[in-house]
Structure formats: C-alpha cells, structure tokens
Amino acid sequence: MVTKLKEVDAVIIGQGLTGVTMAKELTMAGLTVVGLERGPDRRPQEEVVLPRIRDELKYNARKELMIDNAVDTVTFRNNSEQTALPIRRWGAFLPGEGVGGTTNHWGGLHWRFLPADFHIRSEITQRYGASAIPADMTIADWPVSYDELEPYFDKFDKLCGVSGKAGNLKGRKIAGGNVFEGARANEYPNPPIKTSAGGLLFAKAAQEVGFHPFPTPFSAPSQSYTNVYGIALGRCEYCGFCGRNSCEANAKATSATHVMPVLRNDPKYTLRTRAFVKQINYDKQAKKVTGVTWIDMKTGEEYEQPAGMVILSAFTLGNTHMMLYSGIGEPYDPKTGKGVVGKNYCYQFEANGTAFFENKVLNPFMGSPGDRIAFDDFNGENFDHSGLGFFGGGYIVGGSGASPPIAGRQLPEGSPQWGAEWKKQTVKWYYGAMDFNTQGSVYASRANYLDLDPTYKDAIGRPLLRMTYNGTDNDHKMSRYLLSRLEIVVKAMNPTSYSLRPRPRNFTIVPYQSTHNTGGTMMGSNPRDSVVNRFGQSWDAHNLFITGASLFPQQHGYNPTGTLGALMYLTTDKIVKDYIGKPGPLVHA
Amino acid sequence: MAKESSSRRDFLKGAGVAGASVAAAASGIAACTPDVKTAANAATPEAASESWLILTPQQAAFFTAAADTIIPKDALSPSGSESGVPVFIDRQLASAWGGGDRMYRAGPFVKGTPEQGYQLPLTPHQFFVAGVRAADAWCEKTYGKTFDRLDQPKRDEALTAMQKGTAEFDGLDSKQFFAALLTINMEGFFADPIYGGNRDKASWRMLGFPGLPATYAEQVDEYRDKRYPMTEPQSIADFS
Numbered sequence: 160m161v162t163k164l165k166e167v168d169a170v171i172i173g174q175g176l177t178g179v180t181m182a183k184e185l186t187m188a189g190l191t192v193v194g195l196e197r198g199p200d201r202r203p204q205e206e207v208v209l210p211r212i213r214d215e216l217k218y219n220a221r222k223e224l225m226i227d228n229a230v231d232t233v234t235f236r237n238n239s240e241q242t243a244l245p246i247r248r249w250g251a252f253l254p255g256e257g258v259g260g261t262t263n264h265w266g267g268l269h270w271r272f273l274p275a276d277f278h279i280r281s282e283i284t285q286r287y288g289a290s291a292i293p294a295d296m297t298i299a300d301w302p303v304s305y306d307e308l309e310p311y312f313d314k315f316d317k318l319c320g321v322s323g324k325a326g327n328l329k330g331r332k333i334a335g336g337n338v339f340e341g342a343r344a345n346e347y348p349n350p351p352i353k354t355s356a357g358g359l360l361f362a363k364a365a366q367e368v369g370f371h372p373f374p375t376p377f378s379a380p381s382q383s384y385t386n387v388y389g390i391a392l393g394r395c396e397y398c399g400f401c402g403r404n405s406c407e408a409n410a411k412a413t414s415a416t417h418v419m420p421v422l423r424n425d426p427k428y429t430l431r432t433r434a435f436v437k438q439i440n441y442d443k444q445a446k447k448v449t450g451v452t453w454i455d456m457k458t459g460e461e462y463e464q465p466a467g468m469v470i471l472s473a474f475t476l477g478n479t480h481m482m483l484y485s486g487i488g489e490p491y492d493p494k495t496g497k498g499v500v501g502k503n504y505c506y507q508f509e510a511n512g513t514a515f516f517e518n519k520v521l522n523p524f525m526g527s528p529g530d531r532i533a534f535d536d537f538n539g540e541n542f543d544h545s546g547l548g549f550f551g552g553g554y555i556v557g558g559s560g561a562s563p564p565i566a567g568r569q570l571p572e573g574s575p576q577w578g579a580e581w582k583k584q585t586v587k588w589y590y591g592a593m594d595f596n597t598q599g600s601v602y603a604s605r606a607n608y609l610d611l612d613p614t615y616k617d618a619i620g621r622p623l624l625r626m627t628y629n630g631t632d633n634d635h636k637m638s639r640y641l642l643s644r645l646e647i648v649v650k651a652m653n654p655t656s657y658s659l660r661p662r663p664r665n666f667t668i669v670p671y672q673s674t675h676n677t678g679g680t681m682m683g684s685n686p687r688d689s690v691v692n693r694f695g696q697s698w699d700a701h702n703l704f705i706t707g708a709s710l711f712p713q714q715h716g717y718n719p720t721g722t723l724g725a726l727m728y729l730t731t732d733k734i735v736k737d738y739i740g741k742p743g744p745l746v747h748a
Numbered sequence: 749m750a751k752e753s754s755s756r757r758d759f760l761k762g763a764g765v766a767g768a769s770v771a772a773a774a775s776g777i778a779a780c781t782p783d784v785k786t787a788a789n790a791a792t793p794e795a796a797s798e799s800w801l802i803l804t805p806q807q808a809a810f811f812t813a814a815a816d817t818i819i820p821k822d823a824l825s826p827s828g829s830e831s832g833v834p835v836f837i838d839r840q841l842a843s844a845w846g847g848g849d850r851m852y853r854a855g856p857f858v859k860g861t862p863e864q865g866y867q868l869p870l871t872p873h874q875f876f877v878a879g880v881r882a883a884d885a886w887c888e889k890t891y892g893k894t895f896d897r898l899d900q901p902k903r904d905e906a907l908t909a910m911q912k913g914t915a916e917f918d919g920l921d922s923k924q925f926f927a928a929l930l931t932i933n934m935e936g937f938f939a940d941p942i943y944g945g946n947r948d949k950a951s952w953r954m955l956g957f958p959g960l961p962a963t964y965a966e967q968v969d970e971y972r973d974k975r976y977p978m979t980e981p982q983s984i985a986d987f988s
Contacts, residue, residue: 209960209961209987210984210988211984213959213960213961213962213984214942214984215939215940216940220939225850228850228851229849229852229853231852235864241861244864244867245854246865247851247852247867250865353969355968356973396962396964396965397963398962398963399964400962520973521973522971522974522975524962525962525964525967525968525976563957564951564952564955565938568955576911576930577819577930578820582819582820585954586955589956665863666863667862667863667864668864669865
C-alpha cells in the first residue's frame with residue numbers, strides 16, 4: 160500500500176552538501192521543496208559539542224557518521240572475471256549519512272580543478288598527438304570550461320568560508336599562492352590556515368628544490384566569517400580530530416551548519432529524515448520523471464512523492480545506483496563500450512609517505528588539514544609528459560598535526576607492532592613524524608565501472624550496486640612518479656628516516672584510502688557518451704537533475720568537493736534563471 | 749546517531765551493575781571446573797577480580813594475558829590489563845558494534861580475495877569468541893597449556909606465530925585473528941577512558957597527548973617545534 164503525497168515543485172534525494180544547498184536556492188526562487196534524507200537529522204548544537212565530539216573511538220574507529228551498512232552497501236571486485244562481494248563494513252572509503260551527508264566528516268580540503276582539466280582529452284591530443292591516448296583510456300572533455308565555472312567556484316568559496324592564498328588573481332600570478340591555478344576573480348574569503356611546524360619544513364624544502372609551495376586551501380574560515388547565506392561561522396580551532404568528525408566550532412563546511420540554519424524553518428521547505436528513496440518514477444514515453452517512491456525507515460511505510468522536478472543529490476555511488484535501479488539511461492556495458500550509466504567510475508589514486516625527525520617537536524595533536532603545504536608542479540598538464548609513459552598527476556602535500564592517538568601513531572618501517580620495543584619506538588617518534596600525500600588523478604578506464612549486483616540485496620530488496628575497479632598501469636606509473644617527486648623534497652628536509660608507500664598492485668577495499676569516488680553518471684556534450692548535459696540535466700528526462708562527483712567524466716589530481724560545489728551552483732543558476740520559466744531540455748544535441 | 753551512542757553508554761553503565769551479578773553466578777559455575785578457575789587465578793589475578801559483561805572467565809584470562817603481552821608493563825606505562833584493555837574489550841564486544849550493528853550480514857558468504865575484505869558471517873563478538881577458542885586450542889596442542897598459562901617468552905612466541913599466520917588454527921585464519929586482536933588492544937589502550945581502557949590516561953601520558961579540549965587556534969604559532977606544556981591530560985569525563 161503506497162500513500163500518495165501532495166505534489167511539490169521539487170523533491171531532492173539526499174540532504175548532504177549539494178542537496179541542502181539546492182533546496183535553499185530553489186526555495187529562495189519560490190519553489191516548494193521536499194528534502195529526503197536516508198539518515199537521521201543532525202542537530203549540531205546538540206550533538207556536535209564539547210567534550211563528546213572529541214571521541215576518536217566513536218567517530219574515527221567506529222565510523223559513527225557513515226551510511227548504515229546493515230541497510231545497504233556496495234559489492235566489489237577487481238575485475239569482471241571475479242565474483243563481487245559486499246563491503247560488510249566500510250573500509251577504503253566512507254560515505255556519510257544524515258543531514259549534511261559526507262561533509263559532516265570530510266577533511267575539508269577545498270580545491271578547484273585546473274583549466275586544462277576541463278578539456279583534458281583535447282589538451283593531451285594537441286600536445287602529444289591523438290595516438291598518445293591508450294585505447295582503453297576513456298577520458299573525455301568536460302562540457303563546461305573553467306572560465307564558465309569560475310563565478311560558481313567563487314560563490315561556493317563564499318558558502319564554505321574557504322581559507323587560502325590565491326596564486327592567480329585575474330591572470331596576475333602571485334608568489335606564495337598556487338601559481339598553477341586557474342584565474343580567480345577574487346582572493347579566498349579568508350587568509351590561509353596557520354601552517355604547522357612540519358608544513359614550514361616542507362615549504363622550505365620544496366622551495367629549495369625549485370617547486371612552488373603554498374598553503375593548502377581549507378573549507379573553514381581561519382577567522383570569524385559570515386557566509387553567503389548570512390550565517391556567522393566560527394574559525395578553525397586546530398583540534399586535530401577533523402578527518403571523520405564534525406566540527407563543534409561551526410567552521411568546517413557542512414550544509415548542516417552552513418546552510419540548514421536558514422532553511423530549516425522555511426515554510427516552502429519540508430525535511431524528511433530516515434526517508435530512504437527506493438526509486439525515481441520514470442515515464443519513459445514522456446521522457447519525464449514524475450516523482451519518487453520512498454520508504455519511511457521509522458515505520459516501514461511506503462510513500463509516493465509526486466514532484467515537478469527531481470534532484471538526485473545522493474553520494475556518487477547512490478546517484479548511479481538510483482539511475483540504474485530506476486531504469487533511466489542505458490547501463491554501461493564494458494564489453495561493447497556502449498551505454499553510459501555506470502561508465503567512467505574512478506577512485507582517487509592517493510599514495511602516502513612519512514618522514515621521521517629525531518630532534519623535531521611537531522606537536523602532532525594540534526592541527527588542521529589546512530595547516531599543510533602543497534605544491535602543484537606535477538598536476539594535470541602543469542608538466543610535460545613526453546616520454547614519461549603516463550598521463551595525469553596530482554598535488555603533493557606535506558605537514559604535521561591532526562594525529563589523534565588511536566590512528567595517528569606512525570613508526571618507521573620494520574618497527575615492531577607490539578611489545579616493549581614497539582612502545583619505546585611509539586614514544587620516540589610520536590612528536591617527530593610528518594605525513595605526506597600525493598593526490599593522484601584517475602584517468603578513466605574502459606574496464607572500471609558500476610552496475611547492479613546479480614546476487615546481493617539491500618534492506619528493501621533492491622540489488623546492491625556492484626563496483627568493478629582496479630588501478631590501471633597508467634595510474635600506477637603516474638603515482639610512482641608523484642612519489643619520486645615527493646622524495647626529492649623529503650630528502651631535502653634531511654629526516655632521520657622516511658618511507659614512501661606506493662599503492663599495492665590491486666585496489667583493496669581495506670584499509671581506508673580516500674572517499675573520493677567519482678563518475679557513473681558523467682556529464683558530456685551528447686547523450687551517446689554521457690548521462691547528463693552540462694547543467695546536470697538528464698538526457699532521458701528533462702526534469703531530472705543530478706549533482707555531485709558522479710558527474711565527473713574522470714577524476715583529476717584534487718579533492719572533488721570544490722568542483723562539485725561549483726557544478727551544483729551552475730545547475731541551480733540555470734534552473735532558476737531558465738528552466739523554471741520554460742521547462743524542457745536545456746541543451747539540444 | 750551521536751545521540752544513540754550516548755544512550756548506549758548509559759545502557760552499558762546500567763548493564764555493568766547487572767553484569768556483576770551475572771558474572772558472580774558465572775564464577776560460581778567456574779568454581780566447579782578446577783582447570784578454568786586455576787588458570788584464571790594463577791596467571792591473571794586481574795581477570796578474576798573483574799566483573800564481565802560478556803566475556804567468560806577463560807576469554808577474560810586470554811584477553812588479559814594477550815593485553816599484557818602486547819602492552820607489557822615497563823617504565824613507560826602500566827600493562828595492558830592494568831590500563832583496563834580487557835575491560836574495554838568486554839564492553840566493546842557487548843556493545844552494538846560487537847553485536848554486528850551497522851554491518852551488512854546477508855549471504856551468500858564466500859571467501860573472496862584479500863582485496864574484498866572481511867567476509868565471515870560472524871559478528872565481532874562471535875569472531876573473537878571463535879578466535880580465542882582456536883588460539884587456546886592451538887596453544888594447548890603446541891605447548892600443552894592455554895595461552896594465559898604460558899610463560900612470557902612462550903606468549904611472545906605464540907602471538908608471533910599468529911601474527912605471521914604460521915599458527916594453524918582450526919577453521920580460522922590466525923593472521924586475521926591476530927590483526928583484529930592487535931587493533932582492539934590499540935583501541936583500548938589509546939581511546940578515551942570512558943570506554944574502560946586507558947585507565948588514568950596512561951597511554952596519553954606516555955605519548956604526551958594532552959587530550960581535551962583541543963582548541964589550539966591561539967597556540968599553534970607559539971608551539972611550532974616547541975614542546976607543549978602538558979601537565980595533566982584531560983578526557984571527556986573531566987569535562988562532563
């Protein structure tokens with residue numbers, strides 16, 4: 160028995176960062192909006208407070224803020240010859256649930272992709288010839304350019320209160336910022352986060368060897384700041400607990416604190432939590448969607464929510480799953496290369512390292528992800544790939560801090576893991592360890608994709624999403640190259656010892672590596688090669704829009720949030736300015 | 749969800765009281781089994797004196813001996829059991845997490861590749877119960893005694909064999925068991941003391957981790973490459 164609810168102008172699936180912000184923008188435009196969130200409501204003033212929030216066991220080790228795997232998960236295999244098996248508890252990546260979604264616990268690193276990233280296929284073809292791109296590398300140009308996105312990047316910076324230092328203001332290069340970045344119309348909303356002791360060492364060494372270090376842009380104000388919705392934000396407190404935890408200072412950007420306070424009581428907005436959307440209802444003949452069917456996870460009752468427009472704003476994996484299960488768009492087939500839904504799935508290719516300094520006091524417990532120093536000399540097409548045997552790259556970052564005691568203890572390679580000697584080594588190195596990361600790109604491969612699992616089901620009986628993914632030769636070569644560039648800087652710091660950790664040959668869903676999953680509902684310039692157009696509008700239903708990193712044609716050498724935020728504002732702007740007045744396809748291809 | 753965890757803790761506090769009488773009854777039964785009683789008393793006075801929510805006396809003896817081998821007492825810190833690690837393990841295994849909360853538990857159960865991660869049908873509590881039994885059985889076969897009754901060099905040797913996966917357990921991977929055992933010991937030793945381990949913030953003192961409130965915006969400049977003046981680490985309970 161399905162209860163049919165009163166029709167609204169728009170229903171939004173997922174009340175994470177983009178879903179809540181979209182709800183805010185659409186209600187401001189006069190639309191009635193229902194926001195459906197599978198997880199609980201999050202009340203920061205009640206839940207995200209001292210002292211309870213400084214609980215490393217609950218939030219970091221037991222992953223309190225993540226999607227409930229008893230309700231659903233994804234299955235995984237390295238290649239299509241294997242049988243995919245369910246991720247029984249999250250490991251390699253951590254999708255969040257509840258109002259605010261994954262931004263409740265993200266690390267807050269806030270980047271824009273490079274101008275050339277948006278036309279990467281053309282760029283590589285132009286520089287190295289069309290035959291340079293391997294046949295199974297399915298990278299594509301984005302249907303939008305950096306310049307078109309710049310105003311939306313800017314607005315998104317002002318939603319989050321980002322802290323950083325511009326390296327390119329309206330084309331003028333500024334030393335001390337990222338001189339490789341695309342031109343910004345404005346400086347960052349806030350000055351950079353204060354650099355850690357380790358970050359200073361890293362910056363000095365990077366400079367000495369001829370690279371161009373700058374403070375990592377961070378999605379929290381370094382000082383008091385009022386954001387684009389008039390909400391007074393706090394400043395980063397350098398607590399050291401950022402990675403899987405919410406921010407009691409109301410500083411780190413999440414829609415739970417940065418948007419929801421000015422949306423929650425809007426009469427045009429209805430929030431429903433523990434509302435698990437089963438499917439988007441699709442009228443294939445009319446090429447329109449009619450609304451969604453959702454299940455109240457408090458009572459088990461099923462509802463139909465009719466809506467003039469559906470916004471799909473779940474996590475990357477949920478977006479693709481919803482399209483596949485709802486039967487919208489042609490599923491991707493890796494054998495023929497045909498179909499689009501599930502295509503170009505990518506998983507960020509990060510590799511790490513640690514250096515140990517006998518006589519340094521790096522105070523590992525105090526810090527912020529933004530207190531590190533990065534350089535971008537080996538990202539995207541910032542460097543010549545001739546003769547290197549790969550394409551792509553990533554930023555390289557180093558620093559100290561943010562190392563709570565369960566997960567933040569580093570030991571030199573080969574140290575014992577327990578017993579008296581382990582303890583001695585642990586104490587010896589706790590204050591002297593510095594971490595490094597290389598944020599490698601993933602240039603999509605024909606063999607990596609998402610589809611529906613033939614065996615395993617979720618709690619409401621739908622097939623789980625199946626992930627078929629492994630690192631490609633291109634990405635492994637790229638990653639080892641980034642580590643070799645990092646090593647130059649590490650050596651220049653003259654540590655007592657160091658270790659760099661190349662990625663294992665096969666991708667594994669344990670341990671944690673990165674939550675940056677992208678692709679599956681990629682954007683493009685025509686319906687043969689993509690799921691949505693440049694405005695995130697479905698080619699198969701003009702009143703269905705998608706937000707999030709599932710739109711990325713491939714993943715570049717940065718954290719995805721800055722770019723997916725800009726895309727969301729582009730979509731919002733187009734809906735408000737053009738679509739509401741004249742519904743229909745916004746791009747004719 | 750954070751709210752639920754708070755009430756979970758309240759629940760555990762309450763259960764701790766009830767648990768005491770259950771454990772007392774259990775030790776009454778244990779008294780009829782001389783082996784178990786002797787083992788617990790001989791090797792591990794700490795284990796015998798605790799009231800357990802979910803651990804049997806023999807499991808408690810195993811975890812106590814393991815904690816003291818993984819985290820031995822020395823000038824840097826008290827031992828694992830003196831720091832409350834077995835109490836932490838008991839509470840964790842009795843918690844919703846130990847019971848498989850928020851875990852995908854539908855079959856079919858297939859071994860899979862190492863890259864596919866944990867695929868057993870067991871909850872963490874069930875896994876540790878099976879693991880302790882298998883470890884003790886292997887120790888009895890190899891040394892003639894359960895793990896808790898081994899002397900220190902033999903305990904080191906036994907754990908090393910499990911860590912390498914050379915200890916052949918019946919029906920379970922000893923390497924996988926050791927990895928889980930090591931992880932839960934580290935969690936118990938380093939987590940906030942509200943969970944029963946890290947008593948007197950022993951591990952935080954050892955590391956030089958100041959704990960709470962951890963608001964350093966005004967201190968980061970001053971303490972670059974300079975030791976932070978920690979007098980007494982502060983935990984969640986100190987602010988509650």
